[in-house]
Amino acid sequence: MGQGGEPRRAQAYDGELGAAVARAQEGDEAAFAVAYRIVHPGLVGYLRGLVGDDAEDVASDAWLEIARDLGRFQGDGTGFRGWTATIARHRALDHLRRQRARPRATALEQDLLELPGPHDTHDQALERLSTERALELVRGLPRDQAEAVLLRVVVGLDGPTAARVLGKRPGAVRTAAHRGLKRLARRLGADGGTDDGPQTPETPGA
Secondary structure, three states, X not given: OOOOXXXXXXXXXXXXXXXXXXXXXXXXXXXXXXXXXXXXHHHHHHHHXXXXXXXXXXXXXXXXXXXXXXXXOOOOHHHHHHHHHHHHHHHHHHHHHHOOOOOOOOOOHHHHOOOOOOEEOHHHHHOOOOHHHHHHHHHOOOHHHHHHHHHHHHHOOOHHHHHHHHOOOHHHHHHHHHHHHHHHHHHHHHHOOOOOOOOOOOEEOO
């Protein structure tokens, strides 16, 4: 998923993103294009984890809504990422309902309220994978874990913002992301999916 971790790259762009959004709200079309270029790759990655090959179509629907309601948005670059992810998620769920294929969460809500572990595996679990391979593995997770991983790692949201998108407590999202990334690391080890062979590396966390 790239060196250095998607969340840190996303945060580095958030100042530029916030400024672009403010200009776009004043009618600057070039600024809206800047915001689109910053946000779209992560948004499509998130949607691909939810709806697969229909991600671009769902993203198009989401961007139509984002453009239409841009004047209502209030916040900074981080907030804009969360707002656009929320809109994209709603469009994805609508799409899945239309297909009668909405996946069911497999973890009990009480499980999600447990305290997360002291470490996470964001960079090591995913950075050596191609995007398509990573998303294939993420889609195999329980839905709550998959969405938490996608929002934290692919979209680059912090824990509280991801929690607002999902309508859950921040601790629940941290737990789901941690469990999902641990499961991915185990799968990578079993599959030989990293360059360094089977391992479950950890770094100080989120």
